[in-house]
Amino acid sequence: MALLVLDNIAKVYEAVGETIRAVGGVSLAVEKGEFISIVGHSGSGKTTLLSIIGGLCRPTSGSILYNDSDIGALDSDGLAKYRAERIGFMFQFASLLPVLTAKENLMLPLLFQGARDRSAKGDGEQKAEELLRRVGLADKINAYPAQLSGGQQRRVAIARAFMNDPEIILADEPTGDLDEQTEEDMMRFFQAMNREQGVTFIMVTHNRDLASRASRQFSMTHGAHEELARA
């Protein structure tokens, strides 16, 4: 049974005087533990597709099944629970909260999970520190985002995506601000998490070299997708 099944997903935006078809009829089955990359130009619908899979927005038509459950049928709280327990997001923009330290930013998803289920995760401090160590920021645990470089902030956000032990990581240009070496380190980290913990990755990138290291590669053009390669 596939972990995630997208059936003819479409997303249409009504702009002033025109209709924009961001995603048009995407059908896809994702198995647990797959590492999928999606390449495509800006505006091709990659980010919108990730948002739909992550329950951040609803498709105009089509359905998404997660473990055979229809995500489209979930209400706002149900989607929040789905995101909190199943999904890890890496956004393409700086997504840290400025008043929180690096460690607190990591603990934020657990704070919300804890509010939902007090016995769920404990305070997660050790886990946050361990993840920060794994992304090379052991000495920045108590630093605020303003005290970090753009690349360091990006790595904190990457670490945060793993805090809730997600089944699926939705990564939108996750290594965009990183230098070559750090980009390589992060890619190895992703592959390790994919291999060791069976985390499923759906990663959007412009970088075709990075994309080629995924087990399946897709390209998107004008909202339509095409499978390029399968390992």
Next chain:
Amino acid sequence: MKNRFSLFSFALKNIRRKAVRSTMLASAIMLLTASIVFAVSFITRVHSGISLMTSRLGADIMVVPTGSRGAAEEVLLENKVKSFYMDGSVLDRVRNIEGVEEVTAQTYLVTLSALCCSVPESIVVAFDQKSDFIVRPWLTEKLGRPLKKGEAIVGHESAFNITVGLVEIDSMLFGNVFRMVGVLDKTGTGLDNAIFISDENITDILRSGTAGIKPGQVSIAFVKVRKGYDPKLVANAVENNILEADAVMRKDIGKRIIQTLRDVSGIFTAAVVLAALLSGFLAWTVFSAVANERAREVGIMRAIGARESDVVRLFLWEVFLIGIAGSVLGIIGGTALSVMLARSFILLKDLAGDLGIAVRALIAVAGLIGGVAVCVIGALSPLRRIKKLEPLGAMKEA
């Protein structure tokens, strides 16, 4: 100590982020709460002072010389030193009115002249011990026997001035030496500042010619009404039958002050409403700005698993923390103001009694609820907007 990361600590950090803005809002709430606490303390104090006094006196009707109602209230309520007299024959005429059960008289003598008396300016109350039902309960409690001729007992507040306390002293009153045999407990009435003597002493005082009173005169008659009789009808009958006297019902004692208080209350209410509107508007402005500035953050929080209610709870913590901080400071300020102004505000200074700790605590709770409620109400509309932000839209919006 290790700081545990929680919605509370998160809210606190957000408040600190815009310290000046948060302080401004807390200050507005502080002023609002201070005005609520001061106004309620003031009004409650006046009401409780009057009600304490009327209940302690234990009379249903007070009969005074025509036109002396205000002066009588000033003596009984406001600790003022005043004298007013009517002929003692009034007492028998009052006793003959249907519905009257008991009548007792008091005569107020003012110790104005330094030549007459060795005590500071105060009221000497001469009362008839046989018919008295006003002072007797206080006297029994303290002295355990009636006053003898040549003896005086002083009100609680006068004790300090006359330096009566552990030892009995002799003082000169209207050319006669009186032995001060004790101090009454605090009664909460204006008579706490008086010196009480038996009316057997009046003849000697008249002989000295220093009291400014004619033989047979009394100041005030206190009346108890028989069960089943309407005090209002009895009071009307007194006024209709005795033209030289006014009758004041227990519930009307202090009416003049209550009327003044009503005007003051109106001003207080207007000030509090204005302060509440301004604070509410400021809370709305501050949290509208917060909603705009932090839309992206809300989007991120929602994306990583926060429910609408989690986001609302975080912002409510912020609203509550600012509201509580402002309110607590306001309670302290308002209470301090009411205590300080009580010393200089004529209406409060002269009125007997003070608010107890329980009443002050209740007023503080009312102030806290009022201050926090205004802050919450002002922030409600922006909070509703924050709650309804769609995660993706919110992240793109900023």
